[in-house]
Amino acid sequence: MSALDALQATLADEHAALYTYGVLGARTSQSATPALYDALTAAYRRHRSRRDQLRLLVQEAGGQPVAAAAAYELDGRLLRSAQVQAEALxxxxxxxxxxxxxxxQSSGTVREWALTEATWSATWQVELGGAAGTWPGAPELA
Amino acid sequence: MPGRPLSRRTTLGSALAAPLALAACDIDPPPRESESSPATPPPPEDSALVAAVVAALVRAQSVLDAAAAAVPSLADRLGPVRTAHAEHLEVLVGAVPEADLPTAGAVSVPAQILPALGAVRRSEQRLQREVREGCLAAASGDLARVLGSIAASTSQHSAALATEVTS
Known part of the structure; x- marks a missing residue:
């Protein structure tokens, strides 16, 4: 996989993540579960910014940014706040x-940006009720 | 997608022994002057980089050990991060077979819980900076990925410790 392929794959995932976060936010009550609502809102903003940056990085690498699908299939039922939180995690x-x-797959500023975002997503898992792990993002090492 | 499936023991060894499979890409590191084969020794800059991260982990472990000794009630709370760093060390040390495990100097940690946790927090932040620097400087993409995972793990444990302290 080339760096451009990796950027495009990451962008495609971010399109899906943004869609999913939108659905999760719509199913979360700001008054009943304010902490979860705030966590989802912050994550949505972060992923939106990430998607925008990825589009730029793809263009800088000479590619045409992949477009979002019209809709994405969500796994499982998202009726309870615990299910919403688990999906976000x-x-x-x-x-x-x-x-x-x-x-x-990258170096320089692209690697630095990807590492910052990976660290943010790993840390945000704790905010979403996840446990700290030993090999986040590299499960084959566990 | 993550890199090819690699066993825990061989991940870094093969990462260091077969650098720069990604050289065709314009934002990847430039190819080396000499042709690398799987038998090529680790690139010197990455070997030194792994040694530096190992030393940083040993130092951080010594602070965790000292904190657990100074405040025994902290031992359980620090258990997960100590276990994680022990596994991080195991993988990195295994990647450089001839490397000696450095020893950390004496560490003094206050015997009160909050100052001890403060010392741990500062130590973990320093470790994260050092691992991050290693990740960004690594010539091997696979090594960078492993170091990135260690940095992410360190950040996760710091967040978990902060949550426990304030809750």
């Missing part, structure tokens, strides 16, 4: 894996 786990793959 899963998004961040997958994001770390994808971003560390980009770390491996």
């Amino acid at each position: 899963e998004l961040e786990v997958a994001a770390v894996e994808r971003l560390l793959a980009l770390v491996a």
Whole structure:
């Protein structure tokens, strides 16, 4: 996989993550679960900024940024706040894996950006009720 | 997608022994002057970099050990991060077979819980900076990925410790 391929794959994942966060936010009550609502809102903003940056990085690498799908299939039922939180946690786990793959495929400012974002997604897992791990984004080492 | 499936023991060894499989890409590191084969010794700059991260982990472990000794009630709380760093060290040391495990100097940690946790927090922040620097400087992409995971893990544990302290 080339760096451009890795950037495009990360961008495609970010399109899906943004869509999913939008759905999760819509199913979360700001008054009933304010902490979860705030965590989802902050994550949505972070992923939106990440998507925008990835589009620029793809263009700088000479590619045409992949477009978002019209809709994405969500796994499982998202009726309870615990299910919403678990889905958000899963998004961040997958994001770390994808971003560390980009770390491996890049250097310089792209690697630095990908590492910063991977670290943010790993740390945000704790905010979403996840446990600290030993090999976030590199599960084969566990 | 993550890199090719690699066993825990061989990940860094193969990463260091077969550098720069990504040289065709314009934002990857430039190819080396000499042709590398799987039998090529680790690139010197990456060997030194691994040694520096190992030393940083040993130093951080010594602070965790000293904190747990100074405040025994902290031992359980520090258990997960101590275990994680022990596994980080195991993988990195295994990648450089002839490397000696450095010993850390004497560490003094206050015997009160909050100052001890403060010392741990500062030590972990320093470790994260050092691992991050290693990740950004690594010639091997696979090594960079492993160091990136260690930096992410360190940040996770710091966040978990901060959450426990304030809750």
